[in-house]
Amino acid sequence: MSTLVEYISKNPKETKRLIGIGYEQLEQLISQAERLHQEKLAVQEAEKTRIIKKGGGRKPSLPVAEQILLTLVYLHHLPTFQLLGVQFGVSESTAHNLFHYWIKILGELLPASLLEQVKKNENEWSWVQEILQEWELVVDSWEQARERPQEYEEQKKYYSGKKKSHTRKNQIIVPGKKSEIVDVIVGRPGPESDINLFRQRQSEFAKNQKFKGDKGYIYDLAQ
Known part of the structure; x- marks a missing residue:
């Protein structure tokens, strides 16, 4: 033990x-x-x-x-x-x-997010989409260190020039100061941009859904 x-x-x-x-x-x-x-x-x-x-x-x-x-x-x-x-x-x-x-x-x-919990039921997700439009959702991402991959191609894939190390990228979307996690992405290669992560999830929400985030998201959030 x-x-x-x-x-x-x-x-x-x-x-x-x-x-x-x-x-x-x-x-x-x-x-x-x-x-x-x-x-x-x-x-x-x-x-x-x-x-x-x-x-x-x-x-x-x-x-x-x-x-x-x-x-x-x-x-x-x-x-x-x-x-x-x-x-x-x-x-x-x-x-x-x-x-x-x-x-x-x-x-x-343990479903990681509200999206994962309700997405399988189309009617339920449509209802949740309407409710979420009452908030300006906050989107943020961060990198976490990972061990150095053995394979050279994997090393290139996960090497973050910003952090000068091998990392994984995560993203979370929450309704302001509330604790509910609406959506989460974990474990992507560190060099992947914030905007690309956001675009992968944006289509899941209503077209009129409002978001806010740091400068890595400014262009897309202004659209």
């Missing part, structure tokens, strides 16, 4: 400071994520042609709860996968693979 897991078990009140959510929320999230994980495994099991007997093969490198916690630690602190692996006692590649598996599971359980 990782030192962090032991610490949280003994100090549940510190959970929110460490990973951004409370201890009870963590327990619920682990339970829901593990259930969805098992459902996916059952589907895979039913579809596969078995060569070795059930229960054989490579054993998991970490218990499921620790795999989920590893993912939450990355999201809250953004360490390198090398550091994450050291913290949880696994290799850098294993930490990378575990994160990318569980982030998809968590994405299904």
Whole structure:
């Protein structure tokens, strides 16, 4: 068991400071994520042609709860996968693979934005579009550091001249000072411009929707 897991078990009140959510929320999230994980495994099991007997093969490198916690630690602190692996006692590649598996599971359980929650229902999204026109939506983006990619083409893709390092670009749209997240884009290559990110989402909103942002968006927001 990782030192962090032991610490949280003994100090549940510190959970929110460490990973951004409370201890009870963590327990619920682990339970829901593990259930969805098992459902996916059952589907895979039913579809596969078995060569070795059930229960054989490579054993998991970490218990499921620790795999989920590893993912939450990355999201809250953004360490390198090398550091994450050291913290949880696994290799850098294993930490990378575990994160990318569980982030998809968590994405299904926790829609990141209002747009994702209602977009599947056309009537509901149309209603939300009308409501949103009552606000001037705030759009903003930022870059977060990522580990240096091994492949040269990936290095070029993620190298940000502005930050002089390899980064990912994120964008968020919110209704003024309210806490509701209307839309979010995460993990795009750092050099991608703010305007390009904005244009990818602008068409999802009503034509009369008003936005405001910093100078990276000035031209488009003036249209």
